Amino acid sequence: MRLIIRNGRVVDPKNKIDKKVDILIEDGKITKIGESSKFRPGDVTRSTITIDATAKVVTPGLLDIHTHLREPGREDEETIASGTRAAAQGGFTSICCMPNTQPVIDSVSGVKFILTTASQEGVANVYPIGSITKGRKGEELAEIGKMRIAGIVGISDDGKPVMNAQIMRRALEYAKMFNLPVISHCEDLNLSMGGVMNEGFTSTVLGLKGIPRQAEEIMVARDIALAELTSGKLHLAHITTRRSVELIRQAKKKIKVTCETAPHYFSLSEEEVQGYDTNTKINPPLRTKDDIKALCEGLADGTIDCIVSDHAPHLDVEKDLEYNIAPFGIIGLETTLPLIFTNLVSKKILNLNQAIAKLTVNPANILGLEKGSLSIGSDADLTIIDLNLKKKIGNKFTSQSKNSPFIGMELKGFPVTTIVGGKVVMKDGKLV
Amino acid sequence: MRLKNKDLLGLEYLDKEEINLILETAKPFKELFTRSVKKVPPLRGKTVVLLFYEPSTRTRISFELAAKRLSADVLNISASTSSVAKGESLIDTAKTLEAMKADFVVIRHSMSGAPQILARTISASIINAGDGTHEHPTQGLLDMFTIWEKKGRISGLKVAIVGDILHSRVARSNIWGLNKMGAKVYVVGPATLIPPKIEQMGVKIFYDLDEIIDELDVINILRIQIERQKENLFPSLREYNEIFGITDERLKRAKKDLLVMHPGPMNRGIEISSSVAEGSRSVITEQVTNGIAVRMAVLYLLAGGDSRGMKR
Numbered sequence: 061m062r063l064i065i066r067n068g069r070v071v072d073p074k075n076k077i078d079k080k081v082d083i084l085i086e087d088g089k090i091t092k093i094g095e096s097s098k099f100r101p102g103d104v105t106r107s108t109i110t111i112d113a114t115a116k117v118v119t120p121g122l123l124d125i126h127t128h129l130r131e132p133g134r135e136d137e138e139t140i141a142s143g144t145r146a147a148a149q150g151g152f153t154s155i156c157c158m159p160n161t162q163p164v165i166d167s168v169s170g171v172k173f174i175l176t177t178a179s180q181e182g183v184a185n186v187y188p189i190g191s192i193t194k195g196r197k198g199e200e201l202a203e204i205g206k207m208r209i210a211g212i213v214g215i216s217d218d219g220k221p222v223m224n225a226q227i228m229r230r231a232l233e234y235a236k237m238f239n240l241p242v243i244s245h246c247e248d249l250n251l252s253m254g255g256v257m258n259e260g261f262t263s264t265v266l267g268l269k270g271i272p273r274q275a276e277e278i279m280v281a282r283d284i285a286l287a288e289l290t291s292g293k294l295h296l297a298h299i300t301t302r303r304s305v306e307l308i309r310q311a312k313k314k315i316k317v318t319c320e321t322a323p324h325y326f327s328l329s330e331e332e333v334q335g336y337d338t339n340t341k342i343n344p345p346l347r348t349k350d351d352i353k354a355l356c357e358g359l360a361d362g363t364i365d366c367i368v369s370d371h372a373p374h375l376d377v378e379k380d381l382e383y384n385i386a387p388f389g390i391i392g393l394e395t396t397l398p399l400i401f402t403n404l405v406s407k408k409i410l411n412l413n414q415a416i417a418k419l420t421v422n423p424a425n426i427l428g429l430e431k432g433s434l435s436i437g438s439d440a441d442l443t444i445i446d447l448n449l450k451k452k453i454g455n456k457f458t459s460q461s462k463n464s465p466f467i468g469m470e471l472k473g474f475p476v477t478t479i480v481g482g483k484v485v486m487k488d489g490k491l492v
Numbered sequence: 493m494r495l496k497n498k499d500l501l502g503l504e505y506l507d508k509e510e511i512n513l514i515l516e517t518a519k520p521f522k523e524l525f526t527r528s529v530k531k532v533p534p535l536r537g538k539t540v541v542l543l544f545y546e547p548s549t550r551t552r553i554s555f556e557l558a559a560k561r562l563s564a565d566v567l568n569i570s571a572s573t574s575s576v577a578k579g580e581s582l583i584d585t586a587k588t589l590e591a592m593k594a595d596f597v598v599i600r601h602s603m604s605g606a607p608q609i610l611a612r613t614i615s616a617s618i619i620n621a622g623d624g625t626h627e628h629p630t631q632g633l634l635d636m637f638t639i640w641e642k643k644g645r646i647s648g649l650k651v652a653i654v655g656d657i658l659h660s661r662v663a664r665s666n667i668w669g670l671n672k673m674g675a676k677v678y679v680v681g682p683a684t685l686i687p688p689k690i691e692q693m694g695v696k697i698f699y700d701l702d703e704i705i706d707e708l709d710v711i712n713i714l715r716i717q718i719e720r721q722k723e724n725l726f727p728s729l730r731e732y733n734e735i736f737g738i739t740d741e742r743l744k745r746a747k748k749d750l751l752v753m754h755p756g757p758m759n760r761g762i763e764i765s766s767s768v769a770e771g772s773r774s775v776i777t778e779q780v781t782n783g784i785a786v787r788m789a790v791l792y793l794l795a796g797g798d799s800r801g802m803k804r
Contacts, residue, residue, distance in 0.1 A: 261689040265504065267604035267626030267661060270688060336605030380583050382603040384624070 062086050063482060064104055066096065068113025068444060072120055073417035074424075074433035083118065085440040088482035093434060111477065111484075113444050117412065120432050121153025121441025121480065122419040124393065126218070126243075126297060126320060126368035129155075129186075132173060133162025138373040138460050140174065143393070144182035146371070146459035148485045150393040151475025153441035154185040154431050159196070160219040166191040166202040171210040183485045184478075185441070187213040187429065192231045192242060198222050201231060208238040213427045216243035218297060219343075221279055223249055225286065232292025241293040241318070241426060246279035246304070247271075247344065256384055258330040258345040266333060268383060271345050273301040280304045284311040294318070295426055298370055300325045300344045302354035309363040318426045319363070322370040323399035324390060326355045328465060338379045338386035339465040342372075356409045359418070366423040369396040373461030391459050395466045401447060401473025412447075444477035449489075458491065495793045499611045499618040502627035503668040511669055514789050515637050517797070522785035524561070534792055535564035538595040543585070544621070545571045545601040550756055550780065551621050551631075555598050558787035567594070582606060583613050590614040596791060599623070604661075617794045625659045630790060631755050632665030634783040636673060638775055639710055641782070642751055647674030650707055652698075654680045654736060655714030655763055658687045658725075662714060662755045667693050678704055681714075681736060684725040701736065706745045712753040713738050716763045729762050739765040743773070751775055 063085040070081045070093070077093070084092040084103055092103065104110070124147065130138040138146075140157075147155045157174060159165035165174060171188050178186035190207035194200045196217040204215055215235055221244065222228040232242050252275040257263050259270025280296060284307060287294035296319035299305060304319075311317050324342060329349050332340045340346060358364040372389025379386050400419070404410045410418070424432030431441060450472045455462055478486035485492055493513050497505065506514075524530055540559040544552055552568070559566045582601075586609070589597055596617045599607050604624030611618040622628040640646050651670055657663045657679045667690075670677050677695045679686060686697055698704055716732055726732050743750065752764075752773045760766045769776060 259688055261692045264687040264690050265664070265693065267624050267664060269625075336608050377581070380581065382582060382601070382609065383605045384603045 062108040064108055065111045065113050065118055068116050068118035070118045071412055071416050072434040073413050074421040075435060078413055085482045088440050090434055090436055090438055090440050117445045117447060119416045119443050120420040120434050122151050122443050123154045123423040123432055124152045124369045125156040125423045125427055127155040127157050127371045129157040130373055137375055140177045141181040142460045144184040145491055146393040147184040148478045149458040149491060151397045151443040151478055152184055152393060153478060153480045156187045156189050156213060158216060158218040159189055159191040164191050164196050166194050168206050168210045171207050171212055175211050184480055189214045189216050192217045192222055196220055198224055204235055205238060208240055214241045214243050218245045221245050221247045225282060229286050229290060232286055232290040236292045239428060241295040243295045243297050244283045245297050246276045248275045248278045251275035256341060257333045258347050262330045262333060276301055276344050277303045280307050284317060287317050288315050298322050298344055300347050301351050305354045305358035305363055318365045320366045320368045321355050321364050322368055323396050326352050327399050327403050336383045338383055339390055339463050341386055341388055342390055343388035360409055366418045367400060369393045373459055374463045375461060379463045390463050390465055391461050394457055395453060398471035398474050402471045440479060440482035442479040443475050446476045447473045449474045494798050500629050500790055501607050501611060501620050503629045503632045503665045508672045511672060514633055515640055517789035517793055518637050518785040521788040531561050531563060533563045534797060535562035535795055538564045540564045540596040541567045541589055541594040543569050543597055543599045548600050554783040555621060555787050558784050558791060562788055562791055582609055586610045586613045622661055626661055627665045628661040629665050630787050631662050632669040634779055634786040635666055635712060635753060636669050637782045637786050638779050649675045649709040651675050651710040652678040652680050652708050653712045656685045656716050656720060657681050658685045660714050667695055682726045708746060708750055710751045713764050715759060733762050737763055738768050740767050753779060
């Protein structure tokens with residue numbers, strides 16, 4: 061099957077392309093990129109499907125390396141099928157799913173389940189992340205090597221930190237030989253215990269127990285020190301504070317460490333918690349306007365390597381509760397891209413190439429995935445984006461859950477077409 | 493003049509004029525208590541639901557009396573006897589009350605923000621009777637009424653709130669209200685029980701009461717809970733008593749007309765000595781009486797009553 065994408069502005073940060081070129085796809089691979097004049101009559105036959113991308117941006121298929129798919133265990137919240145459809149709707153062609161399912165993905169059978177189900181039911185590529193410790197209990201290492209052979213691309217106890225520094229040290233050391241990144245959820249549980257929002261003036265006024273920023277920063281500092289000790293491959297998940305950004309900026313001068321943040325952390329501040337909307341309850345919590353500024357600086361200067369959704373579906377019945385007892389987390393796959401365009405690109409914090417790099421080549425490099433570029437011969441995963449498309453976020457999502465604080469917000473810059481392995485899975489904003 | 497909102501969720505959301513209105517309205521209601529017939533008709537035909545998710549004696553009885561003296565029908569729902577124990581969510585309980593056409597829901601809940609959830613779910617007037625560590629607006633109002641009645645003013649007075657500020661909804665409501673009325677507010681307590689950035693609410697923090705005791709007009713003493721000791725917030729009740737307990741000895745340097753207040757229930761011998769509680773400066777029992785008058789005023793005003801009097 062042949063597909064040609066014409067007249068789009070092609071942005072591929074990996075190959076340093078940013079110009080109006082056409083892209084030819086044959087049998088699921090990218091086979092030719094060039095100006096229209098470079099295509100010979102034989103390249104485009106009668107059966108070739110043409111996608112007109114005039115006035116649109118064509119990028120490598122986007123990657124989200126931090127997603128919660130909830131399957132196995134909580135298929136009422138999300139499944140691999142529904143989660144990958146939400147990904148495609150949001151312009152993502154590949155997602156990495158966190159292992160905090162029920163049961164935890166801490167063994168080969170769990171990894172195989174994810175990969176098999178994804179190949180049968182998924183519309184986007186799914187890469188499983190295995191847990192660091194058995195049952196995410198923070199006590200004994202999981203069978204990291206066997207899971208690596210089965211197909212995991214990283215390890216994480218996400219949702220929880222590995223509180224024991226010795227076990228974290230061993231994980232970084234051990235995973236190093238498989239070139240596997242250890243993805244750290246930075247939270248000192250003793251400091252954060254019982255907290256439901258950022259600690260500060262707002263938590264004092266609302267009478268909600270605060271989580272001090274230091275709960276994150278102490279663990280960022282600890283893990284950087286352990287990465288230095290072990291030369292392990294450390295990736296810090298969902299960074300939210302100014303000092304975390306500064307610690308990582310300093311660390312990058314000496315050692316190899318990467319990090320991510322999520323759109324809600326640069327889009328919303330702790331003030332959104334006023335009114336006790338449980339869709340503002342996220343871990344780590346929404347921080348202050350000064351932290352947002354620091355995150356923007358970190359994104360701009362490259363301290364923050366990539367942006368992830370941290371898509372965390374929960375049912376209405378779970379979220380429609382008192383603030384203290386509602387679960388942490390919001391969905392994000394369908395709002396990540398427009399939030400980046402609305403709050404970073406439109407405000408000139410990132411240029412288009414930087415923004416796309418944080419969703420393509422950078423996350424691909426962190427996890428060692430052969431994705432995130434439009435190199436000749438690579439898988440034909442592409443996303444077509446309309447930078448001028450404005451939409452108000454409604455309360456209908458492709459995800460099975462709709463726990464989003466962005467409902468009702470007007471955003472600009474949405475994906476219009478998603479292509480996975482040469483197959484159009486989303487077209488004109490609608491799933492195929 | 494009338495109140496602007498249908499609900500009373502906290503003193504943060506009232507302005508000075510509204511607080512004044514409530515205090516002014518409470519005064520004639522209090523005078524009513526000296527009569528042989530204490531009941532007036534303004535809320536006849538209205539239903540007041542007391543929805544208590546946390547055990548409470550004085551606040552619940554105070555609201556019940558206030559509603560009954562206004563001739564409302566009163567319904568008591570407490571967490572232990574209702575469908576709450578069967579796991580019904582707050583929103584579903586709210587919808588049930590809505591279907592029963594309750595006019596007022598007075599809610600006490602252990603979690604901050606629960607009254608807000610009710611207020612945005614149903615059309616009845618919601619009165620916050622204490623939510624978690626957020627606010628207890630009618631307590632703040634009755635404390636201010638007591639001060640106003642005794643001192644003739646609130647503006648310019650120096651008020652210290654002493655004790656566990658961190659977990660106190662009474663402190664938060666008092667701080668909002670007193671600041672709006674022009675008082676100078678100090679908070680005094682162990683550093684571990686002073687919430688972060690509270691000075692941004694317009695208060696000064698002291699760890700040593702003796703530093704300010706001689707200039708105070710009012711001291712409002714909060715209950716200290718033994719459970720806090722287990723959370724390592726202070727080493728022992730004995731040490732707390734020694735450093736922060738209010739005794740005759742400590743009050744020697746205080747003004748003669750200092751008002752001693754406590755929202756109750758008291759831990760005698762811990763945050764307050766018996767002789768201070770019973771002493772000439774104490775207005776603790778009067779606070780209880782004033783509570784009924786203030787709650788009558790709140791119910792009356794939220795029912796649409798205005799400052800021109802109790803006609804309806």
